[in-house]
Amino acid sequence: MKNLTKLFDNLKLLYYEYDKYQNKFVKDKDCDKNISYKEFIKLTYExxxxxxxxxxxxxxxxxxxxxxxxxxxxxxxVKNINYDIKNRNKNIYILSDKNIKYAKNLPLINTxxxxxxxxxxxxDALIFTSxxxxxxxxxxxxxxxKIPSYAISTQTAKQINKFGVKATFVGKEKHGDEFAYELIELLANKKVAYIGAKKIVSNLIDILNENNVSCEHIALYETICIEYEKKIDLPNDSIIIFSSPSTIDAFFKNxxxxxxxxxxxxxxxxxxYFPENVNVSVxxxxxxxxxxxxxxNLEK
Structure with a gap:
């Protein structure tokens, strides 16, 4: 059988996520049916x-x-019911207001x-990493x-789609520096804008400028830490999801x-960006x- 993780990566699906632990492709329940149907056909054909x-x-x-x-x-x-019962009360925290099944929200940053x-x-092109x-x-x-958009990941590409635009390219590597190397050949001798936050945490701009791509940074926003009056006490054995270096800073302040x-x-x-004493999985x-x-699916 073909490696399904590799198949998923090659298809660059936006609205289906391969869950290797359950061995199934999980559909994004919030997406438009017409859009997801196109990916359904693509996936089932493959x-x-x-x-x-x-x-x-x-x-x-x-x-x-x-x-x-x-x-x-x-x-x-029956398996789905048992999976739901097993996981519905776990203390998993996302540090934003996005609703993900089985996770609780603890918003710690604003833009x-x-x-x-x-x-x-x-x-000639716009680069988005968030x-x-x-x-x-x-x-x-x-x-x-009206300008070709290059997105680092499916999440960024989905946001582009929400505004009626299809991303010209979606990164395969999904990480800042690696994404830059993917773009070098695609954007050679072009003038591009990296659209993002005031603070940059990768070397994307430098890598592109050193490889015949004229890249300028347009900072549209800054990330602000929400500081609570009292320190937050989370239950023992909690699992915290960090989606950016800013969420790490905000978490340890609160x-x-x-x-x-x-x-x-x-x-x-x-x-x-994690402190050395933190047990981290990617x-x-x-x-x-x-x-x-x-x-x-973390093992204790």
Missing amino acids: LSKNQIQFFIDENGDLVISPKDNFFEHLKQR KPILDKVDLENY KNAVIHLNSITNQWK VNWKNSFRAISIGKTTMK ADNTTLESCVQKAL
Whole structure:
């Protein structure tokens, strides 16, 4: 059988996430049906072409299974119920307000705009490494929609899609410096703008400028830490998901770290910013959904 993780990466799906622990492709329940249907056709065609058998469960997820009959569907339904009961009360925390099943929200950062206008006329392409950059840019101009967009990950590409634009390229490596190297050949001899926050945590701009890509930084916003009046006391054995270096700073300003805590880093760049005493695991993919999957399957 073909490696399903590799197949998922090659397809660059935005609205299905491969969960290797449950061996199924989990559908984004919040996406538009017409958009997800196109990916459904793409995914099922690829599975069939590789002679990988599957069926669709009651949640609309594609379950990899050698059999497709009533008993397999019933068995999967029971498995889904048990999985839900087992995980619904776990202390997994996301440090934002995004709702992900099985995770609790502990918002610790906000973004503050620092520009109210921008001229993009002279740029051949735009680079985005966060969905916040897309949101802030769209709030001040529609000019960006006419310029090719290059997104670091599926999460950023999904935000671009929400504004009616399809990303020209979605990164495979999903990490800042590696993403830059993916772009070198694609953007050779072009003038591009890196749209993002005031603080940059990768070497993306330097790498591009050193390799025949003229890249300028347009900082649209800054990240602000929410500081609570009292330190937050989380339960023992909590698992905390960190999606950026800013969330690490904000967390340690507001919460006393316990030795029983475990951390999930969304990617390699974020992982570099943890204190040495923190037990960190890296998610398999740079999405919050993948972070939660990792958290649910950590061994004690």
